[in-house]
Amino acid sequence: MKKYTFTEKKDTRSGFGAGMQVLGQTNPNVVAMCADLVGSLKLDAFIKENPERFIQCGISEANMIGMAAGLTIGGKIPFATTFANFGSGRVYDQIRQSVAYSDKNVKIAVSHAGLTLGEDGATHQILEDLAMMRALPGMTVINPCDYNQTKAATIAVAEYEGPVYLRFGRPVIPVFTDADQKFEIGKAWMVNEGTDVSIFATGHLVWEAIQAGEMLEAEGINAEIINIHTIKPLDEKAILKSVKKTGCLVSAEEHQVAGGLGSAIAELLIQGTPYPQEFIAVKDSFGESGTPAQLMEKYGLTANDIVAAAKRAIARKK
Amino acid sequence: MTELQSIASQVRRDILRMVHGCQSGHPGGSLGCTDLLVALYFQQMKINNRKGKGGYLSFNLDGKGEDLFFLSNGHISPVFYSVLARRGYFDVKELATFRKINTRLQGHPTTHEGLPGIRIASGSLGQGLSVAIGAALAKKLNGEKNIVYCLMGDGEQQEGQVWEAVQFAPNNNVDNLVAFVDVNGQQIDGSTNKVNNNRDLGAKYKAFGWRVVTVDGNNMDELTTLLRKIKRLVGKGQPIAVMMKTEMGQGVDFMMHSHKWHGVAPNDAQLEQALAQLPETLGDY
Numbered sequence: 001m002k003k004y005t006f007t008e009k010k011d012t013r014s015g016f017g018a019g020m021q022v023l024g025q026t027n028p029n030v031v032a033m034c035a036d037l038v039g040s041l042k043l044d045a046f047i048k049e050n051p052e053r054f055i056q057c058g059i060s061e062a063n064m065i066g067m068a069a070g071l072t073i074g075g076k077i078p079f080a081t082t083f084a085n086f087g088s089g090r091v092y093d094q095i096r097q098s099v100a101y102s103d104k105n106v107k108i109a110v111s112h113a114g115l116t117l118g119e120d121g122a123t124h125q126i127l128e129d130l131a132m133m134r135a136l137p138g139m140t141v142i143n144p145c146d147y148n149q150t151k152a153a154t155i156a157v158a159e160y161e162g163p164v165y166l167r168f169g170r171p172v173i174p175v176f177t178d179a180d181q182k183f184e185i186g187k188a189w190m191v192n193e194g195t196d197v198s199i200f201a202t203g204h205l206v207w208e209a210i211q212a213g214e215m216l217e218a219e220g221i222n223a224e225i226i227n228i229h230t231i232k233p234l235d236e237k238a239i240l241k242s243v244k245k246t247g248c249l250v251s252a253e254e255h256q257v258a259g260g261l262g263s264a265i266a267e268l269l270i271q272g273t274p275y276p277q278e279f280i281a282v283k284d285s286f287g288e289s290g291t292p293a294q295l296m297e298k299y300g301l302t303a304n305d306i307v308a309a310a311k312r313a314i315a316r317k318k
Numbered sequence: 319m320t321e322l323q324s325i326a327s328q329v330r331r332d333i334l335r336m337v338h339g340c341q342s343g344h345p346g347g348s349l350g351c352t353d354l355l356v357a358l359y360f361q362q363m364k365i366n367n368r369k370g371k372g373g374y375l376s377f378n379l380d381g382k383g384e385d386l387f388f389l390s391n392g393h394i395s396p397v398f399y400s401v402l403a404r405r406g407y408f409d410v411k412e413l414a415t416f417r418k419i420n421t422r423l424q425g426h427p428t429t430h431e432g433l434p435g436i437r438i439a440s441g442s443l444g445q446g447l448s449v450a451i452g453a454a455l456a457k458k459l460n461g462e463k464n465i466v467y468c469l470m471g472d473g474e475q476q477e478g479q480v481w482e483a484v485q486f487a488p489n490n491n492v493d494n495l496v497a498f499v500d501v502n503g504q505q506i507d508g509s510t511n512k513v514n515n516n517r518d519l520g521a522k523y524k525a526f527g528w529r530v531v532t533v534d535g536n537n538m539d540e541l542t543t544l545l546r547k548i549k550r551l552v553g554k555g556q557p558i559a560v561m562m563k564t565e566m567g568q569g570v571d572f573m574m575h576s577h578k579w580h581g582v583a584p585n586d587a588q589l590e591q592a593l594a595q596l597p598e599t600l601g602d603y
Contacts, residue, residue, distance in 0.1 A: 070448065070451060072452075073449075
């Protein structure tokens with residue numbers, strides 16, 4: 001098992017803020033928009049350095065998405081930002097018609113996705129956004145795994161022409177990817193090569209998968225771990241190559257089991273050779289209040305859960 | 319008949335024939351807003367007159383250096399398509415493909431099929447004003463002096479997003495923006511007063527900080543006079559809202575004074591009866 005270490009823990013949303021600061025300095029067309037959550041989205045540096053390129057929308061997410069679509073017509077690259085709940089489900093029709101169907105170069109960049117929002121509870125813990133966004137034709141859906149990857153992804157999506165849903169979160173987690181990485185949209189990242197089971201993880205679950213890999217190694221199981229940071233377009237080649245080698249898989253995401261990463265992989269595999277697949281995801285339930293760690297444990301999204309799922313998948317191979 | 323009135327008569331013929339041709343679509347609001355779209359595209363708006371492939375107007379989606387128009391109530395696509403074709407964006411013959419399989423003239427306007435003249439999809443109501451504000455903000459960021467126009471329906475004013483946009487624009491000095499509300503008093507299920515009363519729309523826009531003017535949208539002289547005045551009202555710190563009184567079905571006697579023809583196509587006899595009231599001025603497609 002390849003060794004991953006970290007010296008600090010940071011929130012992925014701060015990676016977004018850092019990426020936006022870089023874009024503010026390097027790309028004059030980038031415009032930041034926010035619906036009354038500037039502090040939560042870590043936009044302070046961008047706003048301080050580029051006040052004329054920041055649009056405070058107030059608590060009006062539908063209007064923000066529409067204005068973002070309009071801004072692209074004048075050649076701007078708007079980053080419409082809010083919590084994931086308000087940047088997906090609340091404005092689905094606006095995204096569908098004014099952004100996706102209209103082929104607009106809007107970047108919807110959202111924080112506080114999933115259970116790890118914590119104490120605010122289920123009203124704010126969106127667990128269906130990947131499914132909704134993935135269903136939209138032409139939409140690119142990205143869920144990076146740590147601070148550095150989120151920063152790199154933020155910079156990369158500005159260079160890409162087309163609508164993007166970029167999802168990140170609130171809790172501080174280990175920073176374990178390279179600081180100077182180049183983010184390639186749609187290209188899976190091989191975290192660890194293995195032979196017994198493939199673990200495909202996205203977002204906060206990647207670190208859990210790494211810990212699970214170490215625990216499995218201690219039991220003599222050699223897990224292949226792949227970071228699927230881009231849920232759409234899915235790196236089909238990387239997934240097929242891996243499962244062909246290992247013969248079974250676990251998908252891991254901070255999202256409903258319906259429609260997310262696991263579903264995307266299952267849709268792919270069932271069209272060829274199906275392999276035993278176990279899903280680490282929220283199983284048709286809303287979240288609730290609690291600390292991020294308590295919630296991840298209660299809803300079965302920890303390294304221990306991945307270990308158990310990997311063993312189940314391996315057992316089903318026979 | 320003035321030149322603009324003459325074009326409007328032909329556009330109304332196009333609308334009726336398009337809707338009749340596919341036996342679907344929305345003639346009522348299209349006929350009501352014909353005068354505005356003709357006045358905007360044939361006189362008011364500064365648009366790129368350069369011709370490109372096939373002799374049609376060359377269309378750039380970014381609209382740099384041009385005035386822009388956004389149709390928020392996308393169901394009145396027939397008037398939009400006819401005016402774009404008559405203005406020279408594409409062949410008027412293509413109007414015959416309206417709402418038919420593989421057409422660029424989808425039931426509701428879209429950029430997805432690459433039809434010149436369209437910059438945003440609309441149809442799901444309440445979204446166009448936000449898009450127009452965004453485009454107006456981009457013009458300001460780019461240092462362009464052009465005007466962005468937007469047309470909405472009065473029934474559409476019942477959508478919440480409209481009021482998010484109405485609140486935003488004056489607070490952010492979006493004064494290169496002109497929003498028309500087509501006040502025809504009708505929507506699918508009946509009169510707007512009965513379905514969900516908008517009350518005094520002009521007073522509401524004014525209270526939100528807009529400069530509000532009113533016009534008879536079916537009186538070409540009054541309309542063009544107002545549009546000339548609007549060119550002097552922009553750039554003064556306030557967005558401009560035009561409460562435009564129109565008659566749904568304007569120009570066809572049996573389609574007027576009712577919500578009945580909001581989304582119903584005429585049959586053969588009705589088409590004949592309607593066309594008899596509208597002189598063919600530029601040649602039917």
